[in-house]
Amino acid sequence: MELEIKNLTKQYNKGKIGLADFSVSIGKGILGLLGPNGAGKSTLLKIIASISKPTGGTIFVNGENIIKNPNAIRKILGYLPQDFGVYPNLNAYEFLTYMAALKGIGGHGLKKRIEILLDGVNLTADAKRPIGSYSGGMKQRVGIAQALLNDPKVLIFDEPTVGLDPEERVRFRQLISEMANNAIVILSSHIVSDIETIADEVAIMKNGMLIDKGSPAAITKKMEGKVFETSIPHAELDGFRSKHLVTDMSKQPDHINLRYISDTSHGNANIKGVNPGLEDAYLYLTQKQY
Ligand SMILES: Nc1ncnc2c1ncn2[C@@H]1O[C@H](COP(=O)(O)OP(=O)(O)OP(=O)(O)O)[C@@H](O)[C@H]1O
Ligand SMILES: [Mg+2]
Incomplete structure:
Protein backbone atom coordinates (compact mmCIF):
# COMPACT_ATOMS: atom_id res chain seq x y z
CA MET A 1 0.00 0.00 0.00
CA ALA A 217 12.33 8.87 18.04
CA ALA A 218 13.92 10.60 15.03
CA ILE A 219 11.91 13.79 15.50
CA THR A 220 12.60 13.81 19.23
CA LYS A 221 16.33 13.29 18.68
CA LYS A 222 16.60 16.64 16.88
CA MET A 223 15.92 18.34 20.21
CA GLU A 224 18.86 16.79 22.01
CA GLY A 225 20.86 19.39 23.92
CA LYS A 226 18.06 21.95 23.60
CA VAL A 227 15.73 21.06 26.49
CA PHE A 228 16.34 22.34 30.01
CA GLU A 229 14.71 22.52 33.40
CA THR A 230 15.07 25.30 35.91
CA SER A 231 13.13 27.12 38.58
CA ILE A 232 12.46 30.84 38.82
CA PRO A 233 10.56 33.23 41.09
CA HIS A 234 6.94 33.90 40.11
CA ALA A 235 7.71 37.50 39.20
CA GLU A 236 10.16 36.46 36.47
CA LEU A 237 7.74 34.25 34.52
CA ASP A 238 6.61 36.79 31.91
CA GLY A 239 10.17 37.90 31.21
CA PHE A 240 11.32 34.28 30.91
CA ARG A 241 8.53 33.37 28.50
CA SER A 242 9.35 36.30 26.24
CA LYS A 243 12.86 34.85 25.80
CA HIS A 244 12.27 31.09 25.82
CA LEU A 245 9.71 28.55 24.67
CA VAL A 246 8.33 27.00 27.85
CA THR A 247 7.07 23.44 27.23
CA ASP A 248 5.91 22.62 30.74
CA MET A 249 5.64 24.25 34.12
CA SER A 250 4.43 23.58 37.63
CA LYS A 251 3.70 26.36 40.06
CA GLN A 252 4.98 25.89 43.61
CA PRO A 253 4.17 28.24 46.52
CA ASP A 254 7.51 30.08 46.37
CA HIS A 255 8.80 29.38 42.83
CA ILE A 256 7.91 27.91 39.43
CA ASN A 257 9.52 24.81 37.95
CA LEU A 258 9.94 25.19 34.19
CA ARG A 259 10.85 23.02 31.28
CA TYR A 260 11.95 25.05 28.28
CA ILE A 261 13.78 25.03 24.98
CA SER A 262 16.90 26.97 24.21
CA ASP A 263 19.56 26.67 21.52
CA THR A 264 22.31 27.26 24.04
CA SER A 265 22.89 26.17 27.62
CA HIS A 266 23.72 28.98 30.00
CA GLY A 267 26.13 27.26 32.35
CA ASN A 268 24.05 28.17 35.39
CA ALA A 269 24.01 25.77 38.34
CA ASN A 270 20.23 26.20 38.54
CA ILE A 271 19.75 24.95 34.97
CA LYS A 272 19.76 21.28 34.14
CA GLY A 273 19.82 19.73 30.66
CA VAL A 274 17.18 17.00 30.26
CA ASN A 275 16.23 14.34 27.71
CA PRO A 276 13.84 15.70 25.09
CA GLY A 277 10.38 14.25 24.45
CA LEU A 278 8.16 14.37 21.36
CA GLU A 279 6.06 17.05 23.07
CA ASP A 280 9.11 19.35 23.24
CA ALA A 281 9.80 18.78 19.54
CA TYR A 282 6.16 19.36 18.62
CA LEU A 283 5.94 22.65 20.51
CA TYR A 284 9.30 23.78 19.15
CA LEU A 285 8.37 22.97 15.54
CA THR A 286 4.86 24.43 15.65
CA GLN A 287 5.74 27.62 17.51
CA LYS A 288 8.83 28.46 15.51
CA GLN A 289 8.20 31.18 12.92
CA TYR A 290 8.29 30.04 9.30
N1 LIG B 1 -15.54 24.88 5.14
C1 LIG B 1 -14.59 25.80 5.37
N2 LIG B 1 -14.70 27.06 4.89
C2 LIG B 1 -13.75 27.98 5.10
N3 LIG B 1 -12.60 27.74 5.76
C3 LIG B 1 -12.41 26.51 6.26
C4 LIG B 1 -13.39 25.47 6.09
N4 LIG B 1 -12.93 24.34 6.70
C5 LIG B 1 -11.72 24.67 7.22
N5 LIG B 1 -11.41 25.97 6.96
C6 LIG B 1 -10.18 26.65 7.34
O1 LIG B 1 -9.07 25.91 6.89
C7 LIG B 1 -8.04 25.86 7.87
C8 LIG B 1 -7.74 24.43 8.25
O2 LIG B 1 -8.87 23.88 8.92
P1 LIG B 1 -8.95 22.35 9.38
O3 LIG B 1 -10.30 22.11 9.90
O4 LIG B 1 -8.46 21.50 8.27
O5 LIG B 1 -7.87 22.34 10.57
P2 LIG B 1 -7.57 21.21 11.68
O6 LIG B 1 -6.10 21.02 11.69
O7 LIG B 1 -8.41 20.02 11.42
O8 LIG B 1 -8.01 21.91 13.04
P3 LIG B 1 -8.69 21.29 14.39
O9 LIG B 1 -7.54 20.80 15.23
O10 LIG B 1 -9.34 22.48 15.00
O11 LIG B 1 -9.65 20.23 13.99
C9 LIG B 1 -8.53 26.72 9.03
O12 LIG B 1 -8.02 28.02 8.86
C10 LIG B 1 -10.03 26.73 8.85
O13 LIG B 1 -10.59 27.92 9.35
MG1 LIG C 1 -9.79 19.02 12.46
Whole structure:
Protein backbone atom coordinates (compact mmCIF):
# COMPACT_ATOMS: atom_id res chain seq x y z
CA MET A 1 0.00 0.00 0.00
CA GLU A 2 1.22 3.44 -0.87
CA LEU A 3 -0.50 6.80 -0.63
CA GLU A 4 1.27 9.49 -2.60
CA ILE A 5 0.10 13.04 -1.96
CA LYS A 6 1.47 15.59 -4.39
CA ASN A 7 1.30 19.39 -4.15
CA LEU A 8 -2.14 19.32 -2.58
CA THR A 9 -3.76 22.72 -2.19
CA LYS A 10 -7.11 23.66 -0.74
CA GLN A 11 -8.29 27.22 -0.93
CA TYR A 12 -11.61 27.84 0.79
CA ASN A 13 -13.91 30.73 -0.03
CA LYS A 14 -12.82 34.18 1.11
CA GLY A 15 -9.17 33.26 0.57
CA LYS A 16 -8.88 30.92 3.56
CA ILE A 17 -6.07 28.43 3.02
CA GLY A 18 -6.70 24.86 4.17
CA LEU A 19 -3.68 23.26 2.54
CA ALA A 20 -0.69 24.91 0.90
CA ASP A 21 1.31 22.79 -1.55
CA PHE A 22 1.24 19.77 0.73
CA SER A 23 3.22 16.72 -0.35
CA VAL A 24 3.89 13.51 1.51
CA SER A 25 4.25 9.84 0.83
CA ILE A 26 2.58 7.44 3.25
CA GLY A 27 3.27 3.72 3.49
CA LYS A 28 1.82 0.85 5.49
CA GLY A 29 1.65 1.40 9.25
CA ILE A 30 0.29 4.04 11.59
CA LEU A 31 0.89 7.70 10.80
CA GLY A 32 0.10 10.23 13.50
CA LEU A 33 -0.93 13.58 12.06
CA LEU A 34 -0.20 16.30 14.58
CA GLY A 35 -0.92 19.99 14.35
CA PRO A 36 -2.57 22.84 16.23
CA ASN A 37 -6.19 23.91 15.61
CA GLY A 38 -6.60 25.10 12.05
CA ALA A 39 -3.40 23.43 10.80
CA GLY A 40 -5.30 21.67 8.02
CA LYS A 41 -5.54 18.14 9.41
CA SER A 42 -9.26 17.66 8.75
CA THR A 43 -8.95 19.36 5.36
CA LEU A 44 -6.29 16.83 4.35
CA LEU A 45 -8.19 13.83 5.72
CA LYS A 46 -11.45 14.86 4.02
CA ILE A 47 -9.68 15.10 0.68
CA ILE A 48 -8.06 11.67 1.14
CA ALA A 49 -11.48 10.28 2.09
CA SER A 50 -12.84 11.81 -1.16
CA ILE A 51 -15.56 13.87 0.48
CA SER A 52 -13.84 17.14 -0.44
CA LYS A 53 -12.02 18.18 -3.60
CA PRO A 54 -8.66 19.93 -3.57
CA THR A 55 -8.17 23.13 -5.55
CA GLY A 56 -4.86 21.74 -6.80
CA GLY A 57 -2.64 18.70 -6.64
CA THR A 58 -3.22 14.97 -6.79
CA ILE A 59 -3.35 11.85 -4.63
CA PHE A 60 -2.33 8.43 -5.87
CA VAL A 61 -3.25 5.22 -4.10
CA ASN A 62 -1.20 2.35 -5.44
CA GLY A 63 -0.64 4.41 -8.56
CA GLU A 64 -4.32 5.26 -9.10
CA ASN A 65 -5.36 8.93 -9.14
CA ILE A 66 -8.15 9.11 -6.57
CA ILE A 67 -9.02 12.73 -7.25
CA LYS A 68 -10.07 11.63 -10.75
CA ASN A 69 -11.39 8.27 -9.64
CA PRO A 70 -12.70 8.50 -6.04
CA ASN A 71 -14.19 5.00 -6.15
CA ALA A 72 -10.67 3.62 -6.03
CA ILE A 73 -10.33 4.89 -2.45
CA ARG A 74 -13.97 4.57 -1.33
CA LYS A 75 -14.06 0.80 -1.62
CA ILE A 76 -10.98 0.32 0.57
CA LEU A 77 -11.61 3.15 3.04
CA GLY A 78 -12.62 3.30 6.70
CA TYR A 79 -13.24 6.83 7.92
CA LEU A 80 -14.14 8.43 11.22
CA PRO A 81 -14.87 12.13 10.56
CA GLN A 82 -14.12 14.69 13.27
CA ASP A 83 -17.82 15.58 13.46
CA PHE A 84 -19.15 12.04 13.37
CA GLY A 85 -22.89 11.90 14.02
CA VAL A 86 -25.02 8.88 14.84
CA TYR A 87 -28.69 8.08 14.64
CA PRO A 88 -29.95 8.35 18.23
CA ASN A 89 -32.87 5.93 17.83
CA LEU A 90 -30.78 2.99 16.66
CA ASN A 91 -28.79 0.88 19.06
CA ALA A 92 -25.12 0.20 18.34
CA TYR A 93 -25.82 -3.19 16.82
CA GLU A 94 -28.52 -1.80 14.50
CA PHE A 95 -26.37 1.17 13.55
CA LEU A 96 -23.43 -1.02 12.52
CA THR A 97 -25.76 -3.31 10.56
CA TYR A 98 -27.17 -0.24 8.82
CA MET A 99 -23.71 1.14 7.99
CA ALA A 100 -22.67 -2.27 6.67
CA ALA A 101 -25.65 -2.26 4.32
CA LEU A 102 -24.72 1.23 3.04
CA LYS A 103 -21.19 0.02 2.40
CA GLY A 104 -22.47 -3.06 0.61
CA ILE A 105 -21.10 -5.44 3.24
CA GLY A 106 -23.20 -8.50 3.95
CA GLY A 107 -22.98 -12.24 4.07
CA HIS A 108 -22.94 -14.61 6.98
CA GLY A 109 -19.65 -13.22 8.36
CA LEU A 110 -21.25 -9.86 9.10
CA LYS A 111 -22.93 -10.71 12.38
CA LYS A 112 -19.68 -12.11 13.77
CA ARG A 113 -17.71 -9.12 12.49
CA ILE A 114 -20.08 -6.70 14.26
CA GLU A 115 -19.83 -8.67 17.48
CA ILE A 116 -16.03 -8.63 17.33
CA LEU A 117 -16.03 -4.87 16.70
CA LEU A 118 -18.52 -4.16 19.49
CA ASP A 119 -16.31 -6.16 21.81
CA GLY A 120 -13.21 -4.34 20.53
CA VAL A 121 -14.69 -0.96 21.46
CA ASN A 122 -16.13 -2.33 24.71
CA LEU A 123 -19.77 -1.79 23.81
CA THR A 124 -21.10 -5.35 23.93
CA ALA A 125 -23.00 -4.75 27.17
CA ASP A 126 -24.65 -1.59 25.78
CA ALA A 127 -25.20 -2.75 22.20
CA LYS A 128 -28.94 -3.11 22.58
CA ARG A 129 -29.84 0.30 23.94
CA PRO A 130 -30.31 3.42 21.79
CA ILE A 131 -27.18 5.37 20.91
CA GLY A 132 -29.01 8.52 21.96
CA SER A 133 -28.58 7.36 25.56
CA TYR A 134 -24.77 6.93 25.21
CA SER A 135 -22.08 9.19 26.63
CA GLY A 136 -19.88 11.19 24.24
CA GLY A 137 -17.04 8.70 24.54
CA MET A 138 -19.37 5.78 23.85
CA LYS A 139 -20.69 7.46 20.70
CA GLN A 140 -17.11 8.02 19.59
CA ARG A 141 -16.46 4.30 20.03
CA VAL A 142 -19.43 3.49 17.78
CA GLY A 143 -17.74 5.74 15.22
CA ILE A 144 -14.48 3.85 15.58
CA ALA A 145 -16.27 0.53 15.09
CA GLN A 146 -18.09 1.65 11.91
CA ALA A 147 -14.78 2.72 10.34
CA LEU A 148 -13.49 -0.83 10.77
CA LEU A 149 -16.52 -2.64 9.31
CA ASN A 150 -15.12 -3.39 5.87
CA ASP A 151 -11.58 -4.43 6.91
CA PRO A 152 -10.26 -1.25 5.26
CA LYS A 153 -6.88 -0.92 3.60
CA VAL A 154 -6.84 2.83 4.22
CA LEU A 155 -8.10 3.81 7.64
CA ILE A 156 -8.59 7.44 8.59
CA PHE A 157 -9.46 8.61 12.08
CA ASP A 158 -9.90 12.34 12.60
CA GLU A 159 -9.36 13.00 16.33
CA PRO A 160 -10.43 9.50 17.39
CA THR A 161 -9.52 9.78 21.06
CA VAL A 162 -11.49 12.96 21.77
CA GLY A 163 -13.80 12.16 24.68
CA LEU A 164 -12.22 8.81 25.49
CA ASP A 165 -11.10 8.17 29.06
CA PRO A 166 -7.57 6.81 29.67
CA GLU A 167 -8.72 3.20 29.81
CA GLU A 168 -10.58 3.49 26.50
CA ARG A 169 -7.56 5.18 24.92
CA VAL A 170 -5.47 2.13 25.74
CA ARG A 171 -8.19 -0.11 24.32
CA PHE A 172 -8.31 2.01 21.15
CA ARG A 173 -4.57 1.61 20.66
CA GLN A 174 -4.84 -2.17 21.02
CA LEU A 175 -7.75 -2.34 18.60
CA ILE A 176 -5.91 -0.32 15.97
CA SER A 177 -2.75 -2.35 16.31
CA GLU A 178 -4.77 -5.56 15.86
CA MET A 179 -7.08 -4.33 13.11
CA ALA A 180 -4.62 -2.35 11.09
CA ASN A 181 -2.51 -5.13 9.70
CA ASN A 182 -1.32 -4.37 6.22
CA ALA A 183 -3.25 -1.11 6.16
CA ILE A 184 -2.38 2.54 5.97
CA VAL A 185 -3.70 4.12 9.15
CA ILE A 186 -3.80 7.88 9.65
CA LEU A 187 -4.79 9.28 13.05
CA SER A 188 -5.01 12.99 13.70
CA SER A 189 -4.69 14.70 17.03
CA HIS A 190 -3.38 17.84 18.62
CA ILE A 191 -2.43 15.87 21.72
CA VAL A 192 1.07 14.49 21.39
CA SER A 193 0.71 11.79 24.04
CA ASP A 194 -2.24 10.29 22.14
CA ILE A 195 -0.09 9.69 19.10
CA GLU A 196 3.35 9.10 20.53
CA THR A 197 3.02 5.52 21.68
CA ILE A 198 0.94 4.22 18.80
CA ALA A 199 2.37 5.88 15.69
CA ASP A 200 5.17 4.37 13.61
CA GLU A 201 5.65 7.79 12.06
CA VAL A 202 4.51 11.29 12.88
CA ALA A 203 3.74 14.10 10.45
CA ILE A 204 3.59 17.58 11.92
CA MET A 205 1.46 20.21 10.18
CA LYS A 206 0.97 23.92 10.54
CA ASN A 207 -0.73 26.52 8.32
CA GLY A 208 -1.60 23.89 5.73
CA MET A 209 2.02 22.81 5.38
CA LEU A 210 4.06 19.77 6.35
CA ILE A 211 6.71 20.85 8.84
CA ASP A 212 8.35 17.53 9.65
CA LYS A 213 7.84 13.81 9.25
CA GLY A 214 9.65 10.87 10.79
CA SER A 215 9.55 8.31 13.56
CA PRO A 216 8.77 9.77 17.00
CA ALA A 217 12.33 8.87 18.04
CA ALA A 218 13.92 10.60 15.03
CA ILE A 219 11.91 13.79 15.50
CA THR A 220 12.60 13.81 19.23
CA LYS A 221 16.33 13.29 18.68
CA LYS A 222 16.60 16.64 16.88
CA MET A 223 15.92 18.34 20.21
CA GLU A 224 18.86 16.79 22.01
CA GLY A 225 20.86 19.39 23.92
CA LYS A 226 18.06 21.95 23.60
CA VAL A 227 15.73 21.06 26.49
CA PHE A 228 16.34 22.34 30.01
CA GLU A 229 14.71 22.52 33.40
CA THR A 230 15.07 25.30 35.91
CA SER A 231 13.13 27.12 38.58
CA ILE A 232 12.46 30.84 38.82
CA PRO A 233 10.56 33.23 41.09
CA HIS A 234 6.94 33.90 40.11
CA ALA A 235 7.71 37.50 39.20
CA GLU A 236 10.16 36.46 36.47
CA LEU A 237 7.74 34.25 34.52
CA ASP A 238 6.61 36.79 31.91
CA GLY A 239 10.17 37.90 31.21
CA PHE A 240 11.32 34.28 30.91
CA ARG A 241 8.53 33.37 28.50
CA SER A 242 9.35 36.30 26.24
CA LYS A 243 12.86 34.85 25.80
CA HIS A 244 12.27 31.09 25.82
CA LEU A 245 9.71 28.55 24.67
CA VAL A 246 8.33 27.00 27.85
CA THR A 247 7.07 23.44 27.23
CA ASP A 248 5.91 22.62 30.74
CA MET A 249 5.64 24.25 34.12
CA SER A 250 4.43 23.58 37.63
CA LYS A 251 3.70 26.36 40.06
CA GLN A 252 4.98 25.89 43.61
CA PRO A 253 4.17 28.24 46.52
CA ASP A 254 7.51 30.08 46.37
CA HIS A 255 8.80 29.38 42.83
CA ILE A 256 7.91 27.91 39.43
CA ASN A 257 9.52 24.81 37.95
CA LEU A 258 9.94 25.19 34.19
CA ARG A 259 10.85 23.02 31.28
CA TYR A 260 11.95 25.05 28.28
CA ILE A 261 13.78 25.03 24.98
CA SER A 262 16.90 26.97 24.21
CA ASP A 263 19.56 26.67 21.52
CA THR A 264 22.31 27.26 24.04
CA SER A 265 22.89 26.17 27.62
CA HIS A 266 23.72 28.98 30.00
CA GLY A 267 26.13 27.26 32.35
CA ASN A 268 24.05 28.17 35.39
CA ALA A 269 24.01 25.77 38.34
CA ASN A 270 20.23 26.20 38.54
CA ILE A 271 19.75 24.95 34.97
CA LYS A 272 19.76 21.28 34.14
CA GLY A 273 19.82 19.73 30.66
CA VAL A 274 17.18 17.00 30.26
CA ASN A 275 16.23 14.34 27.71
CA PRO A 276 13.84 15.70 25.09
CA GLY A 277 10.38 14.25 24.45
CA LEU A 278 8.16 14.37 21.36
CA GLU A 279 6.06 17.05 23.07
CA ASP A 280 9.11 19.35 23.24
CA ALA A 281 9.80 18.78 19.54
CA TYR A 282 6.16 19.36 18.62
CA LEU A 283 5.94 22.65 20.51
CA TYR A 284 9.30 23.78 19.15
CA LEU A 285 8.37 22.97 15.54
CA THR A 286 4.86 24.43 15.65
CA GLN A 287 5.74 27.62 17.51
CA LYS A 288 8.83 28.46 15.51
CA GLN A 289 8.20 31.18 12.92
CA TYR A 290 8.29 30.04 9.30
N1 LIG B 1 -15.54 24.88 5.14
C1 LIG B 1 -14.59 25.80 5.37
N2 LIG B 1 -14.70 27.06 4.89
C2 LIG B 1 -13.75 27.98 5.10
N3 LIG B 1 -12.60 27.74 5.76
C3 LIG B 1 -12.41 26.51 6.26
C4 LIG B 1 -13.39 25.47 6.09
N4 LIG B 1 -12.93 24.34 6.70
C5 LIG B 1 -11.72 24.67 7.22
N5 LIG B 1 -11.41 25.97 6.96
C6 LIG B 1 -10.18 26.65 7.34
O1 LIG B 1 -9.07 25.91 6.89
C7 LIG B 1 -8.04 25.86 7.87
C8 LIG B 1 -7.74 24.43 8.25
O2 LIG B 1 -8.87 23.88 8.92
P1 LIG B 1 -8.95 22.35 9.38
O3 LIG B 1 -10.30 22.11 9.90
O4 LIG B 1 -8.46 21.50 8.27
O5 LIG B 1 -7.87 22.34 10.57
P2 LIG B 1 -7.57 21.21 11.68
O6 LIG B 1 -6.10 21.02 11.69
O7 LIG B 1 -8.41 20.02 11.42
O8 LIG B 1 -8.01 21.91 13.04
P3 LIG B 1 -8.69 21.29 14.39
O9 LIG B 1 -7.54 20.80 15.23
O10 LIG B 1 -9.34 22.48 15.00
O11 LIG B 1 -9.65 20.23 13.99
C9 LIG B 1 -8.53 26.72 9.03
O12 LIG B 1 -8.02 28.02 8.86
C10 LIG B 1 -10.03 26.73 8.85
O13 LIG B 1 -10.59 27.92 9.35
MG1 LIG C 1 -9.79 19.02 12.46
